[in-house]
């Protein structure tokens with residue numbers, strides 16, 4: 512029997528995942544199609560370690576667990592094969608790209624919405640800086656008939672892989688675009704035939720140096736554009752594991768309090784800490800950056816706004 516402090520289930524219990532009770536996670540480990548991408552040493556512990564508080568008779572020794580394993584586990588119910596990743600080769604992630612460079616200044620072509628969405632009039636959620644896309648794919652799969660999902664990502668290879676996953680899952684309510692959101696967001700939402708109901712900006716690149724702050728995606732122009740296009744009652748969700756970046760976003764959205772309310776004002780079930788950060792992730796799933804950051808013990812600073820009706 513694994514000692515409690517080393518048991519994966521206890522690590523999960525200490526750092527709860529919103530949609531996956533610890534027992535479910537243990538069984539996810541066992542049936543995960545990603546199990547091939549889980550470290551060999553972690554796998555070898557499945558059947559050797561038994562958690563005393565879990566009904567499933569095997570779990571992973573947390574000492575062996577890496578944060579990519581947690582990502583694979585959190586998204587296990589998407590049933591994505593790793594065939595696509597193998598075909599595409601290693602998706603090299605450069606630290607940060609410079610969105611102000613001339614190579615990213617060309618606006619994305621507006622897609623034919625009837626080609627990319629089964630019903631192009633559904634309310635739209637836009638995820639700015641969608642990264643791998645798994646977060647948005649998870650939401651799209653969960654809500655196949657009630658909303659469309661658009662991921663904007665400046666790294667082309669991530670977009671290519673995400674689109675292949677969308678095809679593999681045969682989802683008709685999600686699309687990923689290679690786009691610099693700073694340049695393309697406005698036109699895309701203006702030309703979308705349905706209402707804009709949700710915008711998320713989750714763990715955006717921090718661009719720490721002061722002289723690089725202008726590369727950050729949340730700038731006054733984008734904030735104004737989100738607000739003016741958002742449906743009354745629509746929401747904006749921002750978060751970061753970097754306090755300075757979270758504060759920068761918060762200050763800009765808080766400044767619009769005549770049009771935006773923080774969610775705890777309208778929904779008392781959404782709890783905030785003493786500093787006004789949301790205590791829980793309201794989406795039902797964590798993003799990849801969020802999983803990595805929490806694995807390393809970081810706090811996630813979240814704000815969820817609603818446009819006044």
Ligand SMILES: C[S@@+](CC[C@H](N)C(=O)[O-])C[C@H]1O[C@@H](n2cnc3c(N)ncnc32)[C@H](O)[C@@H]1O
Pocket residue numbers: 608610639640641642643663664665666690691692693712713714715716728798799800801
């Ligand atoms: C730190 S990652 C976070 C990804 C994902 N949201 C998550 O939480 O796991 C930030 C992402 O934003 C993308 N990005 C940065 N600037 C962007 C821009 N101007 N337009 C679109 N995507 C951008 C980056 O390429 C990167 O994939």
